[in-house]
Amino acid sequence: MIQDIFPYKYHNEYRNIAAEDSDYVIPVHQQRILCSCTETKASLPTAAEAERIWKIDRKKLRYLFAIDEMNFFLWDQDLEETAGFRWEHILTVRGLEPAYISFAAAVGAHLAHWYENNRFCGKCGQPYSHSKTQRALVCPACGQVAFPRINPIVIAAVVDGDRLLVARYNKKHFNPRNNQYVLLAGYVEIGESYEDTVRREIREETGLEIRRIRYVASQPWPYSQTSIAGFYVEADSRKPLKIQEDELSELVWVKREDLPPRRNLTSITDNLIEWFRHGKTVEEIRKELE
Ligand SMILES: [Zn+2]
Structure with a gap:
């Protein structure tokens, strides 16, 4: 099944860290992933590549999760298709090799969907801030806490x-x-x-x-x-x-x-x-x- 990425291990604990050069970026926009795909294989850009190709501001990357020692970060804005990278629907990436990359793309898209749809507090309407300690959005005005929705x-x-x-x-x-x-x-x-x-x-x-x-x-x-x-x-x-x-x-x-x-x-x-x-x-x- 999609979660079976053995021998790799998925670590979903939130960490408040910045992206290093070799960390992966999952660009997600409207349930599409910007990746370099063939019929059977998928690859994601690294933070250094994303900076070089699209001049992204690394500070705007959001930590998602780790698989073994590999960290994955979310980029949630539109980017130009270039250097072999194309926007693919998340279901197109499903089942491509390596399995941990297609799994990471799917989980990244789910988290992107949650972040995109939870920008404001549902209770008082103020913009949410990200908790520094856990995967949760916190309202600075009323203290409401929103956890990922499944x-x-x-x-x-x-x-x-x-x-x-x-x-x-x-x-x-x-x-x-x-x-x-x-x-x-x-x-x-x-x-x-x-x-x-x-x-x-x-x-x-x-x-x-x-x-x-x-x-x-x-x-x-x-x-x-x-x-x-x-x-x-x-x-x-x-x-x-x-x-x-x-x-x-x-x-x-x-x-x-x-x-x-x-x-x-x-x-x-x-x-x-x-x-x-x-x-x-x-x-x-x-x-x-x-
Ligand atoms: Zn609130």
């Missing part, structure tokens, strides 16, 4: 024996990059447990009542500012399906052997489908992930 989502693989319930989004929710089958998913609402959300979403999207809700794994999904918890659940495939046409165009039970293999395994959807295709039990999967 929206929780559940995703459920509904199974009945050797059959998996898969869906396709309708035109409104269609992602042209990816016309593969998807699993059912939805936002956790205020006052709900994750299990409640799974039951509600499946009922709303398929008309089915489910049983045996088993948590499998989670992943950050910075592309939509979310965190995803993945579940396997069971339902009766003989019951009629009531498709939620507002979101989905197709809902179908597919036999294990008829499921097409997933092209890459960056998302939890890909993994839930692949684990099912290979007949793995939840216990086996949990053990593998330990």
